[in-house]
Amino acid sequence: MNITVALDGHVQDHTAAPATGASHASKRIVVTYGFWIFLLSDIVMFSALFAAYSTLSRATAGGPSGAQLFDQVGVAIETACLLASSFTCGLMSLAIGSRRFGTTYLYALLTFALGGVFLALELREFAHMIAIGAAPQRSAFLSAFFALVGCHGLHVAVGLIWLLVMMVQVKVRRFSAAVERRLLCFALFWHALDIVWVWLFTVVYLIGVNQ
Amino acid sequence: MTITRHDHAPGDAEEASGAHSTRSTLIIYLTGLFLAVVLTATSFWVANTSILWSTGVPLGLSVLAIAQMGIHLVFFLHITTGPDDTNNVLALAFGILIVILVVAGSLWIMTDLNQNMVLPAELMDLHMQH
Numbered sequence: 001m002n003i004t005v006a007l008d009g010h011v012q013d014h015t016a017a018p019a020t021g022a023s024h025a026s027k028r029i030v031v032t033y034g035f036w037i038f039l040l041s042d043i044v045m046f047s048a049l050f051a052a053y054s055t056l057s058r059a060t061a062g063g064p065s066g067a068q069l070f071d072q073v074g075v076a077i078e079t080a081c082l083l084a085s086s087f088t089c090g091l092m093s094l095a096i097g098s099r100r101f102g103t104t105y106l107y108a109l110l111t112f113a114l115g116g117v118f119l120a121l122e123l124r125e126f127a128h129m130i131a132i133g134a135a136p137q138r139s140a141f142l143s144a145f146f147a148l149v150g151c152h153g154l155h156v157a158v159g160l161i162w163l164l165v166m167m168v169q170v171k172v173r174r175f176s177a178a179v180e181r182r183l184l185c186f187a188l189f190w191h192a193l194d195i196v197w198v199w200l201f202t203v204v205y206l207i208g209v210n211q
Numbered sequence: 212m213t214i215t216r217h218d219h220a221p222g223d224a225e226e227a228s229g230a231h232s233t234r235s236t237l238i239i240y241l242t243g244l245f246l247a248v249v250l251t252a253t254s255f256w257v258a259n260t261s262i263l264w265s266t267g268v269p270l271g272l273s274v275l276a277i278a279q280m281g282i283h284l285v286f287f288l289h290i291t292t293g294p295d296d297t298n299n300v301l302a303l304a305f306g307i308l309i310v311i312l313v314v315a316g317s318l319w320i321m322t323d324l325n326q327n328m329v330l331p332a333e334l335m336d337l338h339m340q341h
């Protein structure tokens with residue numbers, strides 16, 4: 001559509017073809033807008049977990065504190081993995097836009113692998129903490145930590161499953177309009193998880209260790 | 212006469228597909244990645260260095276995090292200030308408002324409670340803050 005609307009004046013350029021169903025947004029816009037609302041509500045849920053963590057971050061009940069438990073090198077690697085997978089997810093969106101199958105699969109595989117490494121590192125960190133007695137039931141601080149970081153990890157796990165399902169759909173139904181909409185929603189979800197992780201590593205791992 | 216204005220789907224890059232558009236979107240993603248890497252590296256450096264005034268470090272880290280979230284929104288989620296993006300930006304603004312209310316409100320109330328509720332000594336032992 002090539003319709004320009006001058007905001008101050010009343011100049012309208014209707015050189016393009018007459019708008020079909022001008023008052024209706026396309027399904028693609030409606031679907032992704034709805035998903036955008038869901039993502040924002042998900043972030044509001046995360047904010048409650050963040051508030052709980054910030055409130056309880058010093059309530060260690062004599063147990064280990066964040067400064068003693070957290071390994072910054074591991075967190076830096078996790079951050080790099082998630083950021084890189086967000087980038088490859090963006091490249092995958094580009095490949096979908098230009099209808100290239102092989103490239104789409106390549107970037108989907110990279111996104112999946114990087115997300116998988118992130119999840120594996122996080123689970124290893126959890127296992128290590130539980131092994132040395134820093135389990136969720138040890139203190140309010142650890143309960144809040146596992147709830148917050150675990151919830152993010154659960155989202156990443158769901159995202160990985162979703163990506164697998166989408167790849168099967170691309171295989172079976174090619175780039176149909178419905179599949180493309182779902183892939184767009186997946187990209188939104190994956191980028192939003194990265195945004196939550198930026199917030200998370202700053203609050204939990206960087207500021208928490210400094211206190 | 213109705214003004215036709217086509218909204219912009221969140222996460223959607225430019226509409227036109229073609230070699231030129233693909234390349235410019237790729238440059239947008241690369242810019243985003245570069246800025247995000249720089250900000251992340253700065254965050255980790257700030258958290259571990261002893262050069263900086265330590266009281267200011269949490270504030271500096273928060274600023275870096277907010278900047279990086281902005282980078283992600285603009286370069287990866289393609290949220291812009293264009294007129295076709297108004298709905299997405301309004302929803303985002305409402306979400307941010309709720310997030311600030313929940314986080315800042317909780318912290319404010321709980322800090323206030325911690326300061327003003329003087330517990331008996333035996334309960335303080337159970338509570339064991341710090």
